Amino acid sequence: MxxxxxxxxxxxxxxxxxxxxxxxxxLALTDSAIPLPLPGIRLGLANSxxxxxxxxxxWTAAAWVTGLxxxxxxxxxxxxxxxxxxxxxxxxxxxxxxxxxxxxxxxRCFGPLTWSLFAAFAHIAxxxxxxxxxxxxxxxxFYLVPLFAAAALVSGTVNGLIAARLLNEPKPACALExxxx
Amino acid sequence: MSSLSPAENKARRAKNAWRAAIxxxxxxxxxxxxxxLLAASVFCVLSFPLAxxxxxxxxxxxxxxxxxxxxxxxxRDRRINVPGPLGxxxxxxxxxxxxxxxxxxxxxxxxxxxxxxxxxxxAICAPNEVSLQIxxxxxxxxxxxx
Numbered sequence: 001m002x003x004x005x006x007x008x009x010x011x012x013x014x015x016x017x018x019x020x021x022x023x024x025x026x027l028a029l030t031d032s033a034i035p036l037p038l039p040g041i042r043l044g045l046a047n048s049x050x051x052x053x054x055x056x057x058x059w060t061a062a063a064w065v066t067g068l069x070x071x072x073x074x075x076x077x078x079x080x081x082x083x084x085x086x087x088x089x090x091x092x093x094x095x096x097x098x099x100x101x102x103x104x105x106x107x108r109c110f111g112p113l114t115w116s117l118f119a120a121f122a123h124i125a126x127x128x129x130x131x132x133x134x135x136x137x138x139x140x141x142f143y144l145v146p147l148f149a150a151a152a153l154v155s156g157t158v159n160g161l162i163a164a165r166l167l168n169e170p171k172p173a174c175a176l177e178x179x180x181x
Numbered sequence: 182m183s184s185l186s187p188a189e190n191k192a193r194r195a196k197n198a199w200r201a202a203i204x205x206x207x208x209x210x211x212x213x214x215x216x217x218l219l220a221a222s223v224f225c226v227l228s229f230p231l232a233x234x235x236x237x238x239x240x241x242x243x244x245x246x247x248x249x250x251x252x253x254x255x256x257r258d259r260r261i262n263v264p265g266p267l268g269x270x271x272x273x274x275x276x277x278x279x280x281x282x283x284x285x286x287x288x289x290x291x292x293x294x295x296x297x298x299x300x301x302x303x304a305i306c307a308p309n310e311v312s313l314q315i316x317x318x319x320x321x322x323x324x325x326x327x
Contacts, residue, residue, distance in 0.1 A: 110214060111211040113209065113210060113214035145231075
């Protein structure tokens, strides 16, 4: 038997994305452990990582971080490919679309807070649409819109502030970024 | 300053820390962010009346033995008696709500259900074969399921 070693070539960018995704997954797991009164409402702390990735490394990096987080969290929390997973996927896809649009706004006037609020509202819009079309085909679902909108307002503001605060920190040095390469 | 007790000093420091935190949070806003926050807040406030009044009750349908016995407009207060196999089921409309006030049935489930005020709500007096349902502008499902 010969021992074969499979070695994947990774770029510094892969490491960056992996590190950000790891942070996002840790935050998302912490988040899901915080009890909140209404099921389906969470703080979405991991989204601040997405915002940092978006501001520092662009939309593609943000999409990678979000995608990895959604799949990994699905596996870790045990809802992979269940309705809850598709709900979080729908929310994530809609937020990414909103982020792609909001990042085009003038950076001088609109910062992470605006992106975060756009993403938070897109998130609930995506989730409610999927729930209405697939899980609960009843207009009674729209009774919950105000509650979800209020939650999006709070979590969007909180995450936007966290991201803006993190982005005020100096960018990590290159040496640190490739330390584990 | 030196005349303050340690406890007062601590309280003042905590207060200053809070103020510093708020000031530094406000510094993170860019001009347009206020606009976005305002728009989001307005949307939130408006969504309450929009979502919670849209399916307002319009009329109540009373069925006896499966056939429509009466359709009541909820804006007019009135009392109506529905005869069934066991006796009279009395229904009352008041302040855009409707309820079963008395029923000859044994368990009184439909009476104990109280006021119905939203489209889709229903009270069923099975022994007397009377049902009372509120309908809105559009027909809604009577259950959530998947």
